[in-house]
Amino acid sequence: xxxxxxxxxxxxxxxxxxxxxxxxxxxxxxxxxxxxxxxxxxxxxxxxxxxxxxxxxxxxxxxxxxxxxxxxxxxxxxxxxxxxxxxxxxxxxxxxxxxxxxxxxxxxxxxxxxxxxxxxxxxxxxxxxxxxxxxxxxxxxxxxxxxxxxxxxxxxxxxxxxxxxxxxxxxxxxxxxxx
Amino acid sequence: xxxxxxxxxxxxxxxxxxxxxxxxxxxxxxxxxxxxxxxxxxxxxxxxxxxxxxxxxxxxxxxxxxxxxxxxxxxxxxxxxxxxxxxxxxxxxxxxxxxxxxxxxxxxxxxxxxxxxxxxxxxxxxxxxxxxxxxxxxxxxxxxxxxxxxxxxxxxxxxxxxxxxxxxxxxxxxxxxxxxxxxxxxxxxxxxxxxxxxxxxxxxxxxxxxxxxxxxxxxxxxxxxxxxxxxxxxxxxxxxxxxxxxxxxxxxxx
Numbered sequence: 001x002x003x004x005x006x007x008x009x010x011x012x013x014x015x016x017x018x019x020x021x022x023x024x025x026x027x028x029x030x031x032x033x034x035x036x037x038x039x040x041x042x043x044x045x046x047x048x049x050x051x052x053x054x055x056x057x058x059x060x061x062x063x064x065x066x067x068x069x070x071x072x073x074x075x076x077x078x079x080x081x082x083x084x085x086x087x088x089x090x091x092x093x094x095x096x097x098x099x100x101x102x103x104x105x106x107x108x109x110x111x112x113x114x115x116x117x118x119x120x121x122x123x124x125x126x127x128x129x130x131x132x133x134x135x136x137x138x139x140x141x142x143x144x145x146x147x148x149x150x151x152x153x154x155x156x157x158x159x160x161x162x163x164x165x166x167x168x169x170x171x172x173x174x175x176x177x178x179x
Numbered sequence: 180x181x182x183x184x185x186x187x188x189x190x191x192x193x194x195x196x197x198x199x200x201x202x203x204x205x206x207x208x209x210x211x212x213x214x215x216x217x218x219x220x221x222x223x224x225x226x227x228x229x230x231x232x233x234x235x236x237x238x239x240x241x242x243x244x245x246x247x248x249x250x251x252x253x254x255x256x257x258x259x260x261x262x263x264x265x266x267x268x269x270x271x272x273x274x275x276x277x278x279x280x281x282x283x284x285x286x287x288x289x290x291x292x293x294x295x296x297x298x299x300x301x302x303x304x305x306x307x308x309x310x311x312x313x314x315x316x317x318x319x320x321x322x323x324x325x326x327x328x329x330x331x332x333x334x335x336x337x338x339x340x341x342x343x344x345x346x347x348x349x350x351x352x353x354x355x356x357x358x359x360x361x362x363x364x365x366x367x368x369x370x371x372x373x374x375x376x377x378x379x380x381x382x383x384x385x386x387x388x389x390x391x392x393x394x395x396x397x398x399x400x401x402x403x404x405x406x407x408x409x410x411x412x413x414x415x416x417x418x419x420x421x422x423x424x425x426x427x428x429x430x431x432x433x
Contacts, residue, residue, distance in 0.1 A: 012387065026383070
């Protein structure tokens, strides 16, 4: 057991939970829970003028998304600062490496996808029970993230190589897809 | 079969009543006459339950007892299921060594609620006791599993020798709270006198407390505040004179 003997169980309302001490404090998990096939890795990127604006927008998005049923935001605080691309340009065995196209400090030496004026990018990743749940949460999160200092919202497409589900932002937000 | 069996005290008790016949999980098999005929001891003399209580309803595992039962000892002792609601005070040993079911006391509870019989190694091994008032000494002593919630103050030795389980105290806790516990949680929102053999660990927001308090508010309507649900708690590990895997969680505010 990960808890190395320090884990403790607690029964609340007839359900048994396990408390596992971790560096952050305590991890709580139900002893038994249902499983179903879900959808992983929905995401969008907040492209902002500076780190403060990016963080404020990301936190607003997390607030708007965290109460949506059927989805979770798996990263601590719901925010990822270290987005990845699939594979590597240099190390053949790496399955994911730094997302250079969206890294501001690499704008001058890589094929950047950052518009002018963008100096910080944060990513929101979400997993869900089904596609409609993820789309509804993304819609709410993107709307909340559109605040001063945010230049654009994008998403990691990964060349369409990462999984069967795709979430085109224009369709999700109700706009017509470009011809 | 009725929704519930109601036992109403005919006259105030003036002597000790051995009330361990009032155990809800036995009542589904009994009609009103059989319930009234259950043997009890009152003032050291043999009596029938019907001599002291009027009985309404039959064959139900929900039992409502009305009256001041401060003199009644062992209400719900050893029960394994069902629901016992006491509208009034309860005497000592309520829920003694119970293994399941729910006891709700709308008044004060005497000593040793959910505790162990003399010489026994274990107190309650399951179920839930909710006391809407103060509780006496040794509440939850030697309990092995289960939950006790007290909306008022508790006496000395609360949770003494607990093996596991949870005691939640919304008021103050007397001296010796948690002494000799092996595992288990004592959650306190008022002043608590800790034994010297507890050591401070940290101040944090325990995720299971959030779940537990929401459960108590939803299931029993206890007056839980948002600042208690989302608040920080001082964690003291103990009893270090024993296994040391127990804890006293003292509310530290929002």
